[in-house]
Amino acid sequence: MIWLSWRQFRLQAVTAVAAVAAVVVVLAVTGPRLADLAAAGAAQVFDRLTPTDITLFWAGVIVVAGLPALVGAFWGAPLVAHELERGTHRLAWAQSVTRTRWLTTKLVVTAVAAALAVGAVALAVSLWSAPLDGVVSRTRGSLPGHLTPVSFAMRGVVPVAYAVFAVVLGATLGAVLRRPIPAMALTLALYVVVQLVVPLWVRPHLVAPTTATVTISVDTLDGISADPSGRLDSLTVHTGDRDDWILSNETLDRAGLVATLPTWLADCAAPPTTTAVNGGVRARPIDPCLARLNAEGYTQRVVYQPADRFWPIQWAEAALYLAASCLLAGFCVWWTRKRLS
């Protein structure tokens, strides 16, 4: 049965090897320069990046984000549905192989291939991006840290788990719908939903987050934002490490309750007005405003995942997806045995 699964999969496997090789070559050519930059001094990495580097960084994010979805739609969904549509399952099931073995072999071969292909690309992209993750320029901008939702899902081991999950999801939907095209569409849609739900509501709680109370000061202040009418509505601080993943950032009053910012702050910390002083534009110093906030008992409560939890959260999320894949695969086998008859 392994032979048949492999024989049916051969063409896709060749395509996958070619695609993975192409990605690896591009990254291998451009990667070493970045590593040298980082070695020379982390502080200026961002300022010395070329537009191509930035494009490649985001291309890496998109490729690793999209690959599991494609693998689920193009390898997983047709796995059973294509046979059901063409009627070839009747040839396979007439041989001396039980349906359970037929399906598990197909699932395992495809899932392992998907894991290898996506794993290779994710490893290459992770290594390539390592010097760039979370780099900040004082003046021009930054790239997301590897714990932020933008990058987390494209680094480490989770892409492998996503690929396995996508294949099993596709195969199951294919067995239920019995048509490859609707199964492909639904696989893509459901996979995207899962990939939105998990970072928003599940991942923050995989490892209990840390809560810290931070004194508002010039050193910790990240920014103050205003709503469209100009009223100041929120203030954010940082935790000291830019790579931490901030989950919530709330201002508390003296009683320790979530508070809105006092109205006087708007006047005190008004945006730089164009008062010409020696021909330049100067902002009013914000120190007195922050000092008054402290005096009135305002503090900032930050809930966050420290940057060093990257790997614990990676393993926890990978385990979650693999467990979901096992459950789905069990359902798929049950469906194929009982319901496809």
Place this chain on the structure above:
Amino acid sequence: MTAAIVTTGLGKRYRRRWALSDCTLEIPAGRVTGLVGQNGAGKSTLMNLAAGLLRPTTGTIEVCGGRPASDVAQLAKVGFVAQDTPTYAALSVRDHLRLGARLNPGWDDALAWSRVERIGLDPGQRAGRLSGGQRAQLALAIGLAKRPELLILDEPVASLDPFARREFLQLLMEAVAEQELSVVLSSHVVSDLERVSDHVVVLVDAKVRLAGDVETLLDTHHRLTGPRRAETAMPHDQQVVSVRHTDRQSTYVVRTDGPILDPSWSVSALGLEDLVLSYMGQPASTGTTPALEVLR
């Protein structure tokens, strides 16, 4: 003689519709059984149930002494060539034989290759590029090389031209003679089966209308033609299968174990095709005419 297939009260329902209902049947081993019925009469359903591709809604089915597709040993006993003879379009003829060899413990590679050579198939040819007849022959070769006790063929010649039909059936019969296996094959064309089967089962509207040995059936059925006569006037030992009246004349098909003595009838023998058609023309669900079974 043991039975290849035994069913009791077998039924299969798809949502609201019964594709097969209350089917109690015994198909003998070591013979070629033809399964006849119009499209949608339940032939494929019965065969898929026997091959284990479907599970019964009601009743039981036993094939070669076991529950269909229950384990590898049972799967190895039953060869099945499904309707439209499915093959993997992208795989070559050689790949299909390899597939058979890898998936069947009792695979007879020499037999498979000799059949493929006999039909003149190019081993490198993709199955998707074969003609309907060649594909059917390939599917048959796989089914036979599996060395099953029972080979089930679901409408194997339906899509073939008359020449390919004849060739297919001829090669099938040769294999049956060599391998001593039981065969069940279905068709909605009776003349296809007439040549090859020695046992016949007629399905009408999801129910078994007739099952029996071909020779016995032919011996006990007669066509009577004579002056117009009402059905109620027929003798009790003559079971009326079908009747057609014109203004002055009646034509009956009757089944009886005894001789026809009434001199007003002109009696003629029936061919299998006419016999089967006279059963197929009758509505199955009248209730007054139970399914007839002729025992050997």
